[in-house]
Amino acid sequence: MSMDLSSRVPSGAIERLWDKARFEMKLVNPANKRKYNILVVGSGLAGGSAAASLAELGYNVKCFCFQDSARRAHSIAAQGGINAAKNYQNDGDSIYRLFYDTVKGGDFRSREANVYRLAQISVNIIDQCVAQGVPFAREYGGTLANRSFGGAQVSRTFYARGQTGQQLLLGAYQALERQVDAGRVKMFPRTEMLGLVVIDGKARGIVTRDLVNGKIESHAADAVVLGTGGYGNVYYLSTNARGSNCTAIWRAYKHGAAFANPCFTQIHPTCIPVSGDYQSKLTLMSESLRNDGRIWVPLKPGDQRPPNEIPEPERDYFLERRYPSFGNLVPRDVASRNCKAVCDEGLGVGNNGLGVYLDFADAIKRLGVAVIRERYGNLFDMYERITGEDPYKVPMRIYPAIHYTMGGLWVDYSLMSTVPGLFVIGEANFSDHGANRLGASALMQGLADGYFILPYTIGEYLARTKLDKVQTDYAEFKREESEVETITKRLLSIRGERTVTSFHRELGKVLWDYCGMSRNAVGLKLALGKIRELREGYWHNVDVLGGPEDFNQALEHAGRVADFFELAELMCIDALDRNESCGAHFREEYQTPDNEALRDDQRYCYVAAWVFKGANQPPELHAEPLKFEYVRPTQRSYK
Amino acid sequence: MRLTLHIWRQKGPKEPGRMVHYEARNANPDMSFLEMLDVLNEELTLKGEDPVAFDSDCREGICGMCGFMINGVAHGPRRGTTVCQLHMRKFKDGDVLYIEPWRARAFPVIKDLAVNRTAFDRIIAAGGYISVPAGSAPDGNTILIPKPVAEQAMDAAACIGCGACVAACPNASAALFTGAKIAHLGLLPQGQPERDQRVLKMVAHSTLEQFGSCTNIGECEAVCPKEIKLEVIARMNRDFIKAS
């Protein structure tokens, strides 16, 4: 199969590209829109907003999610906020500055034209959400409030308490339900996509499993959209919801969609540490805590004294010491690596030594308890609920955790994958964040894709493509259905001696140890061996009870873990191939004398798009070269 | 710690259910309640017994996917806390716990502790939105909203749609859920054009779904993990009278 990795970015000045692209698009006659069927898999910020907007335009939409309601997609958990270049604070923000910050933050591994468009659209998103009734925080005069987030030097983050994702998602969900009521969207909750159907080289449908009664069903369409979120749960423990998985994009990869930058995974520095081996997920403590909290560890390894009894001179405020100008506010990747490094030196705190203190004592002294409660009350309560410790009195303990995946299916400027008719939006695509995502930018991207980009680009595809009618009784559908049934049957027939969870946990540990916060060639090769061995073990020794027609949660999990094994392998292959450090991808062999990421723009200034070549065949690497015409690549420095 | 659990087991919507007795021997105060059940399920699986089905996703108290009764209380004994955020340190060694699904005609059991709550989606579809197609919005700051109003709207908007209010209500009324959405949108200037229609359609639909009517008992407020106030029901009733 030849691979067309043309990004299809129009030519011209960057500020005009999106306008130009929209003008050049062929339009679908309004009266014809209802004749087109579109499948949207996912009801998060990306999928939910896309399904609603496509239906508003008049298309016939089916939307799928695995939760019991569209409103529960993982986007609901986002706390901090959403960026937009509104410059409401008059502090020097602009579309260009948001564009610049995002390209630099991504360590020069994203596509400039896409990022510029994202920054442009950011302003429309806020307008749209306000109009829907999203209760954003306000100033006393009634205008929208902003805060600075993730070390940005302007205040461009909009928020709704600590529940921004929830409120944005409810806005999209309500718009979606309005279309359900109007009969233009049919919603399929508790339904999981397990297969993609490609006919004559174009995506023409999917195969799903009804999670309540196990029914395998085909859905035919003119285009398929995946907004299925990130794959951070490949590490078992992450801040993602329990159900988040890679199955939809992985099965699409196996049908020809290239997978871009799989190894780019973001680790968030401020999460509640693991408390025991029963741990089922990790909880994020918003980044905003670093505005007032000070991070430290004891100077002496193995110091067992309670934190309040360790005097000042015997503490190491290592971020403030190493990065005098940014201090505790260095970007996520830098903060995370430093926390891990001090723990690796034996300085970590908590019963397993995997934690550092985040201390509010100084802030409380300076500002008073009341101010701290107003700023972080919710988060302090959540911390107390989980750990049983009171952060007003003792410092929090935090440790980095897997949080976001910058990698995903490769898409062109139209958000179309390498399979024509298959569009990928939100965290599921490889997107606009390069090798590291800035805080409050994922919500922005998901909604930009769903409300404002996809509704145009999909129309253009439909208008210029000849699509013969297809039906679910075609051989291609039947083949995919039987493929899906075979996997299910196989998983249920093994009846081995280990649970799905035990395998998943072990896979996660391998990946975290060797393809996590820092990586090296020796470790990655070792990991590849271990993953293959473990996968082999899985298919011989996993025990999944129950039947294919049950409401069978172990079976759901088993299918997802089977795909995680394969994805984990691709992640290590990609990490091994990229002989440089960039953003969140830190290869120990490539660092500056003061341990910062050392990029190699000569050799690796590209998007690595991997193509599936068959089971047990090595995937094939295709590179999309990246050109920087506006933001000149420099070495990031936060000293 | 060691706990005695009595868990409702029901194979499917049409099958009869019953309480089954289990011993949780490996509980630990730092576990969440759901992690305690995870451990039980691992043990059951290894013994070849069907694990207990229960819903959860975010495990951070925000998605609204989790929820069941513990000793007759929706989401268990800690106020303002979903079961996924409830930790075992709230219990004592030797405690006996009765765990049951939400019980309401509008929420049929799917299996064990998992129920079907799609009736909530249909209430929202009936009118719980502001009609504003993508692309038609004016600049965000042209709509000024006083801070206290925005805060009050946010209080109501915090609902996670878990269904605890319905489960706790002797009438299985969805008034707190419906009222929360009506209050959220009705407080905001953007929500005014459709305010009358919204309340009429949502209330009518809630009856259609076989939820009971509200008799101001207040159990819903007591168990709501997001501490939504009864006031939203009063607001809904006022709007309803005005609109009809």
Ligand SMILES: Cc1cc2nc3c(=O)[nH]c(=O)nc-3n(C[C@H](O)[C@H](O)[C@H](O)COP(=O)(O)OP(=O)(O)OC[C@H]3O[C@@H](n4cnc5c(N)ncnc54)[C@H](O)[C@@H]3O)c2cc1C
């Ligand atoms: C704890 C936390 C806090 C965060 N805070 C912020 C923040 O403050 N600001 C910010 O910008 N970003 C934040 N992020 C990141 C951001 O929330 C996510 O990247 C974003 O919400 C992803 O949206 P999405 O629509 O792409 O996917 P999701 O919201 O994950 O939705 C995925 C959808 O796909 C469905 N799905 C998946 N697989 C299948 C399948 N096989 N079949 C059928 N349906 C399927 C799911 O049911 C779901 O509906 C945070 C992330 C986490 C984990």
Ligand code: FES
């Ligand atoms: S699992 Fe999301 S609220 Fe409990």
